[in-house]
Amino acid sequence: MTGSESESASDDVNSVFAVADLHKSFPGVDALKRVYFHCRVGEIHGLVGENGAGKSTLMRMLAGVIQPDSGTIRIKGRRVTLTGPRQAHDLGIAMVYQDTRLVDDLDVAQNIWLEREPGSFFFIDRRAMEQRSRALLQRLGLEIDLRRTIIELSNAERQIVEIARALTVDPAVLILDEPTSSLDPTEVERLGAILRALKNEGTGIVFISHRLPEVLGLADRITVMKDGEVVETVVNRGITEDYLVRRMVGRQLSLAFPPKQSKARTIGLEISNFSWSGRFRRVAFKVSKGEIVGLGGIQGNGQREIARALYGLLPASGEIKLNGSRIALHSPGEAIRAGIVYVPADRRAESLFAQHSIRQNVAAPHLASWSRLGVLIRSAERNAVAETINRFQVRTPSIDQPVGLLSGGNQQKVVIGRWVLGRPQLYIFEEPTQGVDVATKLELYRVIRKLADEGAMVIVISSDLLELIGLSDRILVVAHGSIVDEVAAAEATEERIIGSAVSSSVRYERERAAKPRTEEVEWNQNDDWPEERNLPKNTPSAEGVPDRSRPPLLGRARLTWRRYGSVTLLLALILIVSAFTSQQSPYFLTPRNLGNIFIQVVPLALVSIGQMMVILLGGIDLSVGPSMSLTTALASYLVTDNQNQLWGTAVCIGAGLLVGGINSFLILGLKIPDLISTLSTYSLVFGLALIVRPSPGGSVSESFSDFVTIRLAWVPVASLVVLAFVVLGEYWLVRSRAGVRLYATGSRPEAAFVAGIPIRRVRCLAYLFSGLMAALAGLVIAARIGSGDPQAGTQFTLSSIAAVVVGGTSVFGGRGTMIGTLLGAALLVLLQDVLNQLHVTAYYQYIWTGALLLVAVALYSINEFRRR
Amino acid sequence: MKRIGAVWCAVLLLYLASGLISPGMFQISQVINILQVAAFLGVIATGQTLALLVGGIDLSVAGVVTMANIVSTSVMAGDNRAVLSGIAICLVLAAGVGLINGLMVTVIRVTPLVATLGMNSILFGLALVYTRGAPHGGISPNFAVFGQGHLMGLPVSTLCWLVIALIIAWVSRRTVFGRQLYAVGANPLAARLIGIPVRKILISAYVLSSVMAVLGGLLLTSYIGSPSLGIGDQFLLTSIAATVVGGTALTGGMGSILGTIGGTVFITELNSFTNIIRVSTGTQFVLQGAVIALSVVLYRLLGLTQKQQLS
Structure with missing residues (x-):
C-alpha cells in the first residue's frame, strides 16, 4: 500500500488539531465510532467517503455545532471542550458549509463579517467592513456589489461569500465541506490556488469532497471514512482514484444487489421534450415494465426536479405517455390516480406523519378506497396495514406504534408499503436508502427489485453511485438538466457516470460562454439553480489578480428603496389622506387637532416598537395590551400627588419588564410556543390589572400628567422624543452590532447560531424590550386619562400588531424598519381622527383596523411569496 | 388516549378538591349548572379544536359568537315564525366568515393568528355599526327551548353540545375527512405529496370552526334571550384554554375532540368554583393564564419519553 501511515494522532506535535477516540451516536445510528484524525500545520487534508460516512458529523463537531458523546479534541496541542460555534471560532x-449558512436578508458585507464586524463596541465601521470585504473577495476573485442581499446571489456567489466569511478570522483550521459542488472548473481552479496560498501561510485545511480528482489534485494527505469510522489516512503520493474508491466502498456491495432483469420488455412510460423553467430541458426517455432506471450524475443537476415534475408537483411542459396514452399531471393526486407514486428523500419532512401511528401513515393515501360514503371501514384498514407490515417485515410491536419511533430503515419500509397497496405502475424513488443502516439497505434493494419483477416500472435517483449502478438496469446521466449519457448497468462504472457528467459540464460551460448575454439574463432568473452563475468571466490579468468586469452596481437609490420603499409609500398615503381631510374639514389642520393626533400617536408608537422587535424575530407578543392596562392601574396608585413619583414610575416600568421576563421564561425556558405563551400571560396580566384596579378610577398626579403631555408651542414634547427615539433607533438598527444580530436572528436563526450569535439571549431581550415599551406606553396613557383603567390597553394588542405590519415588517421575521412602524402607528391614529372629522361613528375603527391589518399582511405575504 | 385520560383525571381531581373546600360543588344543581354553562364554551371549543388540529388557530370565534347573538336576536325579534330564518342566516354568515379565514390562510398565506385576529376586529366593528352601539330585539319564545329547556333532568343546551361534540369526534376519527384533517395538521407537505387536498381540508376546518362558534353563540343567545355587544369576547381565550387543557397541541395533528370536552368541563368547573368562593374576576383571569401555560408543560412531560425518541 502506498504511503500508508500508522501513527497515533495525538502525539503529532505539528498538528493544528487532533481528535482521538471520538464517538457520536444519533438515535438509531452510530454516526462516529472510535475516530482518530488530525490535520497538520500547513497541510491540505482531503477527507473522502460515501454519503453518510460521517465526514460532515466529524467536522461539525470541530466547528462546535454538535458535541461528541466521548473522546478528546485538541487544538494546537491543547485539549479543549467545544461548547458552541462561537468558541470554535475564537x-x-x-x-x-455545503448548504451555506448565510443570512438571506443581510447584504454581502454584513454576512461576511457577521458577529466579527470591525468598529467600536456598539457600532459597525461600515467603511472598514466594506474595504476588508472587498479585499477578501478580491483574493477569492469575486467582484460583487457588497450591498446586494444574499437572496439576490447565485449559488456559486453564495459559496464564495461563505468562504470569504471563513477567512475573516485568519483561521488556524479551515474546514470546507463540498466547497466546489456549485463552482465551475475555473472557479475550482482559483479556489485551489487560494487554498495552496493559505496552506503556505500555515493554515491547516480540511477539504471534504466527492470529487476525487480535485482531492487528489489538492491534498497532501487523504483520510478515507466509511460508516462512521476512519478507514485509513494516506499520504497523497501515487494514490489513484481507483484506490480511494476501493477504500471508500471496501465492501462487496456488487454481490449483495439482487440480480438484474434481462428479458425483453414492453415500454410503459415515454417522456419526450420534457422541460421546466430552465431546470431541465427537452428531457426524453423511456421506461419499460419491470425495469429499474437510474437517474445519476452529480447531485442537484435537475434529477430531483424531473422526478417531481413527473409526480405533478412542477408544471413542466412536454409529453408524458403512460401505456401509450398521453396523460397530463397537475397534482400529486392526478399522478397517483394515473399510477405514479413518488418516495421523496427527506422522509421526516415530506413523507411521514411522525407522531401518528404506522396504521395512519400507511392508510393515509388509501382512505377513500377503504371507506363507504366517506366513512372508514376499520377492518379493511387494519387488515391491509397488518398485511403490509408483515410483507415488508417492519419491526414493530404493533401497528399503532408512532412511526417516528421506528428506525430509518423501518420508516422507509412503511413509506414503500404505503404505496405498494395501491399497485402503482411507476415508482419514483429519491435517495431510497438515505439514513438507513447497511443491512436494511440490502433489504430495501430486494424490495425495490421485487416491485420491478412484479411488472412495475421504477425510477431511482441516488447520489450514491454504487447503489445506482447496483440497483438499476439502465442509468441515465443527467447534467445541467439534460440527459447527457445512457449506460446499461452492466457497463456502468462510477468513472463513466462521473466522466459523462463532468465532460458535459465543461462543454456546457463553453457553450454558455459563447452565448450572447441575453441568454444569460434568462438563466439568471433562477438563482437557486445549482450550477447557475452569472459572473462574467474574464481571463486573469497580468498581475494575476482576476480583473472581472464589474456587475452593474445597484444605485444607492435602489438600495434605499429596498429598505424604505414601503415607508415612502406609507408616507405618501399619510400625506394624501391628510390633504384630502383638510379639504373636507377646516378643523383638521389646526394646531389643536394636530397636537392631539401627535399625542395619540405616542403610546401606540411606543408599544408598536416593542412589538416590532418581537415580530422581527419571528415571534409575537399578545400580552402588550394587558401590560399597558396593568401599568395604568399601578400608576393610579403609585404615581399620585402624595407619593414619590419617580419610585412609582420605576415600579410601573419594572412590572412591564417582569411581564417580558415571564414571556421569555415561558418561550425560551419552558419552550412553549410564543403564541400560547403570550396568550397565557395576556390572561394573567389582564387578571392582575383587574385585581389592582377592578374598575376605572384613582388619579394620577397632575404634575406627572403635565410632565408627560407638556407641549412646545402646539407640539407635544413626548411626540418629539418618540421621533428622536425612532430616528436614533433606525440608525441603531442599521449600523450597530445589535441591529445586525437582530436581523440575522430573525431572518435565519440557524445561520445566526453558527455565526456565534446568542440567539436565545437576543430573543429574551426582545421580549423584555417589548414589556418595557408596553409599560412606557401605559404610563403615557395613564398620564393622558389621569386615572387607572384595567381595560385601557386592551385594544393595543391588535393595533400594535397592525401598526407593525402596516409599517412593513414581515411577519416571517428578518425584515422591518422602525420608521415604518412609527408611520404605521401614525396612519392608524390619523385614520381615526379623519373619521372623527368626517363625523363617521367611532365604531368603524374596529373594522378598518382589522381590514388595514389584513390588507397589509396580505400584500406583504403575496410579495414575499413572489420573492421566494 | 393518554392525553384524554389525563384531562378527565384533572376534571375529577379539581371536582373533588373544590367540593372539599366548598361542599356546594357536590350538589346536583351545581353540577347541572356547570354542564349548562359548559355547553356554550363546549360547542365553540369543538370548532377551535378543529382549527388547532390543522395547525392553525381561530381568534375570530369571539366576533362570530357576538355576530350570532346580534343577528339572531335582530332577525327573530321575538317572532316565532323567524326562528328558522334566524338560524339559517347565522349559519350562512358563519360559513362566509370561515371561508374568508380559510382563503386568507391558504391562498394568500397570511398566518392564521393575524388573519383571524383581524377578522375578529372587523366582526366586532360590524356588530357595533349594525346596532349603532345599542342592540335591540330578542329571541323567539320557541327558540328559548334550546338554551333554557330541560330534557330528562338535563339542560337541552348540554345535550345539544354533547351531540354536536360526539358527532364531530366521530367525524374526526372515523371518516376520510377527519383522518385527512389530522394528516394535514401533522405534516401539510407530506399530506400534499400523498394527494390529500390540503387547501380544501384547511378551508373546511376554518368553516367548521366558524359554524361551531355560531352554534355555540345561538345556544348562548337562546339562554340569555337578548342581544349583548361583546358577549363573545370571553370565548377568545376560554375556547383556546379549553382546547389546550384538553390536550390538543398547537403544532397541529395531535389532540382530540373528546379531550376538549374534558377541557371545557375543567375550565367551566374552575370558573364555577372560583365564583362560589368569591374570587375576583381578576384572579380568575390569572388562574386561567396559569392553567394554559401549565397544561402545555404537563402534556409535554406526559409525552416526554415518546418525544425524546422522536427527535
Whole structure:
C-alpha cells in the first residue's frame, strides 16, 4: 500500500488539531465510532467517503455545532471542550458549509463579517467592513456589489461569500465541506490556488469532497471514512482514484444487489421534450415494465426536479405517455390516480406523519378506497396495514406504534408499503436508502427489485453511485438538466457516470460562454439553480489578480428603496389622506387637532416598537395590551400627588419588564410556543390589572400628567422624543452590532447560531424590550386619562400588531424598519381622527383596523411569496 | 388516549378538591349548572379544536359568537315564525366568515393568528355599526327551548353540545375527512405529496370552526334571550384554554375532540368554583393564564419519553 501511515494522532506535535477516540451516536445510528484524525500545520487534508460516512458529523463537531458523546479534541496541542460555534471560532476554526449558512436578508458585507464586524463596541465601521470585504473577495476573485442581499446571489456567489466569511478570522483550521459542488472548473481552479496560498501561510485545511480528482489534485494527505469510522489516512503520493474508491466502498456491495432483469420488455412510460423553467430541458426517455432506471450524475443537476415534475408537483411542459396514452399531471393526486407514486428523500419532512401511528401513515393515501360514503371501514384498514407490515417485515410491536419511533430503515419500509397497496405502475424513488443502516439497505434493494419483477416500472435517483449502478438496469446521466449519457448497468462504472457528467459540464460551460448575454439574463432568473452563475468571466490579468468586469452596481437609490420603499409609500398615503381631510374639514389642520393626533400617536408608537422587535424575530407578543392596562392601574396608585413619583414610575416600568421576563421564561425556558405563551400571560396580566384596579378610577398626579403631555408651542414634547427615539433607533438598527444580530436572528436563526450569535439571549431581550415599551406606553396613557383603567390597553394588542405590519415588517421575521412602524402607528391614529372629522361613528375603527391589518399582511405575504 | 385520560383525571381531581373546600360543588344543581354553562364554551371549543388540529388557530370565534347573538336576536325579534330564518342566516354568515379565514390562510398565506385576529376586529366593528352601539330585539319564545329547556333532568343546551361534540369526534376519527384533517395538521407537505387536498381540508376546518362558534353563540343567545355587544369576547381565550387543557397541541395533528370536552368541563368547573368562593374576576383571569401555560408543560412531560425518541 502506498504511503500508508500508522501513527497515533495525538502525539503529532505539528498538528493544528487532533481528535482521538471520538464517538457520536444519533438515535438509531452510530454516526462516529472510535475516530482518530488530525490535520497538520500547513497541510491540505482531503477527507473522502460515501454519503453518510460521517465526514460532515466529524467536522461539525470541530466547528462546535454538535458535541461528541466521548473522546478528546485538541487544538494546537491543547485539549479543549467545544461548547458552541462561537468558541470554535475564537480558537481559530472556520467552517464553510455545503448548504451555506448565510443570512438571506443581510447584504454581502454584513454576512461576511457577521458577529466579527470591525468598529467600536456598539457600532459597525461600515467603511472598514466594506474595504476588508472587498479585499477578501478580491483574493477569492469575486467582484460583487457588497450591498446586494444574499437572496439576490447565485449559488456559486453564495459559496464564495461563505468562504470569504471563513477567512475573516485568519483561521488556524479551515474546514470546507463540498466547497466546489456549485463552482465551475475555473472557479475550482482559483479556489485551489487560494487554498495552496493559505496552506503556505500555515493554515491547516480540511477539504471534504466527492470529487476525487480535485482531492487528489489538492491534498497532501487523504483520510478515507466509511460508516462512521476512519478507514485509513494516506499520504497523497501515487494514490489513484481507483484506490480511494476501493477504500471508500471496501465492501462487496456488487454481490449483495439482487440480480438484474434481462428479458425483453414492453415500454410503459415515454417522456419526450420534457422541460421546466430552465431546470431541465427537452428531457426524453423511456421506461419499460419491470425495469429499474437510474437517474445519476452529480447531485442537484435537475434529477430531483424531473422526478417531481413527473409526480405533478412542477408544471413542466412536454409529453408524458403512460401505456401509450398521453396523460397530463397537475397534482400529486392526478399522478397517483394515473399510477405514479413518488418516495421523496427527506422522509421526516415530506413523507411521514411522525407522531401518528404506522396504521395512519400507511392508510393515509388509501382512505377513500377503504371507506363507504366517506366513512372508514376499520377492518379493511387494519387488515391491509397488518398485511403490509408483515410483507415488508417492519419491526414493530404493533401497528399503532408512532412511526417516528421506528428506525430509518423501518420508516422507509412503511413509506414503500404505503404505496405498494395501491399497485402503482411507476415508482419514483429519491435517495431510497438515505439514513438507513447497511443491512436494511440490502433489504430495501430486494424490495425495490421485487416491485420491478412484479411488472412495475421504477425510477431511482441516488447520489450514491454504487447503489445506482447496483440497483438499476439502465442509468441515465443527467447534467445541467439534460440527459447527457445512457449506460446499461452492466457497463456502468462510477468513472463513466462521473466522466459523462463532468465532460458535459465543461462543454456546457463553453457553450454558455459563447452565448450572447441575453441568454444569460434568462438563466439568471433562477438563482437557486445549482450550477447557475452569472459572473462574467474574464481571463486573469497580468498581475494575476482576476480583473472581472464589474456587475452593474445597484444605485444607492435602489438600495434605499429596498429598505424604505414601503415607508415612502406609507408616507405618501399619510400625506394624501391628510390633504384630502383638510379639504373636507377646516378643523383638521389646526394646531389643536394636530397636537392631539401627535399625542395619540405616542403610546401606540411606543408599544408598536416593542412589538416590532418581537415580530422581527419571528415571534409575537399578545400580552402588550394587558401590560399597558396593568401599568395604568399601578400608576393610579403609585404615581399620585402624595407619593414619590419617580419610585412609582420605576415600579410601573419594572412590572412591564417582569411581564417580558415571564414571556421569555415561558418561550425560551419552558419552550412553549410564543403564541400560547403570550396568550397565557395576556390572561394573567389582564387578571392582575383587574385585581389592582377592578374598575376605572384613582388619579394620577397632575404634575406627572403635565410632565408627560407638556407641549412646545402646539407640539407635544413626548411626540418629539418618540421621533428622536425612532430616528436614533433606525440608525441603531442599521449600523450597530445589535441591529445586525437582530436581523440575522430573525431572518435565519440557524445561520445566526453558527455565526456565534446568542440567539436565545437576543430573543429574551426582545421580549423584555417589548414589556418595557408596553409599560412606557401605559404610563403615557395613564398620564393622558389621569386615572387607572384595567381595560385601557386592551385594544393595543391588535393595533400594535397592525401598526407593525402596516409599517412593513414581515411577519416571517428578518425584515422591518422602525420608521415604518412609527408611520404605521401614525396612519392608524390619523385614520381615526379623519373619521372623527368626517363625523363617521367611532365604531368603524374596529373594522378598518382589522381590514388595514389584513390588507397589509396580505400584500406583504403575496410579495414575499413572489420573492421566494 | 393518554392525553384524554389525563384531562378527565384533572376534571375529577379539581371536582373533588373544590367540593372539599366548598361542599356546594357536590350538589346536583351545581353540577347541572356547570354542564349548562359548559355547553356554550363546549360547542365553540369543538370548532377551535378543529382549527388547532390543522395547525392553525381561530381568534375570530369571539366576533362570530357576538355576530350570532346580534343577528339572531335582530332577525327573530321575538317572532316565532323567524326562528328558522334566524338560524339559517347565522349559519350562512358563519360559513362566509370561515371561508374568508380559510382563503386568507391558504391562498394568500397570511398566518392564521393575524388573519383571524383581524377578522375578529372587523366582526366586532360590524356588530357595533349594525346596532349603532345599542342592540335591540330578542329571541323567539320557541327558540328559548334550546338554551333554557330541560330534557330528562338535563339542560337541552348540554345535550345539544354533547351531540354536536360526539358527532364531530366521530367525524374526526372515523371518516376520510377527519383522518385527512389530522394528516394535514401533522405534516401539510407530506399530506400534499400523498394527494390529500390540503387547501380544501384547511378551508373546511376554518368553516367548521366558524359554524361551531355560531352554534355555540345561538345556544348562548337562546339562554340569555337578548342581544349583548361583546358577549363573545370571553370565548377568545376560554375556547383556546379549553382546547389546550384538553390536550390538543398547537403544532397541529395531535389532540382530540373528546379531550376538549374534558377541557371545557375543567375550565367551566374552575370558573364555577372560583365564583362560589368569591374570587375576583381578576384572579380568575390569572388562574386561567396559569392553567394554559401549565397544561402545555404537563402534556409535554406526559409525552416526554415518546418525544425524546422522536427527535
